[in-house]
Amino acid sequence: MTIDKQSSGGAEASPIVFRLDPGSGMPTYLQLVQQVEHALRLGYLTVGDRLPKVKEVVEGLAINPNTVLKAYRDLEHKGLAVGRPGQGTFIAKTLGGQSRDQDALLRGLLAWMRTADDAGLDEESMVALFTSALREFRAGSTTEAAAR
């Protein structure tokens, strides 16, 4: 069932549409960056695809256009996208071939969980610890990004 279908008509339309998770606590521009990276990994976006126009994103999400520009600049720095003046921002590189890495990471995480279980942590304690570590990691990586 489609409750709210956002139109994606027009030949030039971007294959993806952004959403925001207000509860994530993650800065808005990072959410946009991560959604593009996610779409690249899952194959929703490929080389040559156009990212949504700044005005489209702004109208859809009611966010500051500078936030979208910041996200697109970040993607350009990472070499994933390239801006063409007057035309928009286009995907320049895919993020494929990560499945083997992911398998290894998953095995590592499972090993960690077994260790945590041996140490007497229940599921909720593991989640709390993981979330706390993730937050620390994110705080570190965003301050590094800001210092650059």
Next chain:
Amino acid sequence: MNLTPGGELALVATSLGKRYGNMWALRDCSLSIPQGRVVALVGPNAAGKTTLLHLAVGLLAPSTGEISVHGGLPAGGARARECVGFLAQDSALYPNLSIADTIRMAGHLNTGFDTARAKARITQLQLPPAQKVGKLSGGQRAQLGLSLALAKRPRLLILDEPLSSLDPLARHEFMAALMAAVAEDGISIVFSSHVVSELERVADYLVLLADGRVQVAGDVDDLLAAHRLYTGPAAQADRLAAELPVVRDRRAEAQAHLLVRVPVRTEAAHAEPPEGWQALQVGLEELVLAYLRKPGASAFPEPRELTGRGTAA
């Protein structure tokens, strides 16, 4: 598209003050806001928000100091009025006029009014032109007010509490339209608001007024980079509070949360918390609420005296 053309300033206030009798509604207000920004003006009731906005539009004359807009034009002067748009609280429209007549009237009252643009926006919003303004919903009235303000093609748009009477959906749609105007025209926006929770998405510059004075002013990214929430053992909280300015201090027997101002970008030692403490980034809402709770604290005019024990949680 360039949303931050360097150099030019959208709004400059120098020692600005406004006195009513012997009551100061606003004093010692100095601001310097670059162009292309979306400025949120927040503060409790009677903090001086509307006074500041009315001074910027020229509806009031300052008692002390000066205020200029769009690269140095004196506020309220003929040239300033041409490039400044203003949307008053609750849009201030005539309820008995139809939408079409309201647009026609606005065209007569404003030089350089783009009637075609106003009409196009009304069509896009699917508002019937024959409808009386008084019969519109709050959200539709706000959208009509915005359409009129944008049809003036202002370089700086000033809005007094544009969201206050709107439901969540109408707020979202209003803000979406406003942000689209920023993206399209690169205009600067100054808006006052009580809706603190939605500022983070839209505002990239914050001005917080308290008791007629500027308490906090600055680029949102800079402000967020300059604050951290330190969480750690309550026993060490006093020592930490002596070293850093504390905006909000919450302590229980074992644990303490201190919202502190940290030295910005001093080499790699960026906001490293002491041993045993965890540093978290704060959001704009949390930051604004912390300062609203503590009118004595200020950011940017050098704060120091803001230690002291808060409510124990």
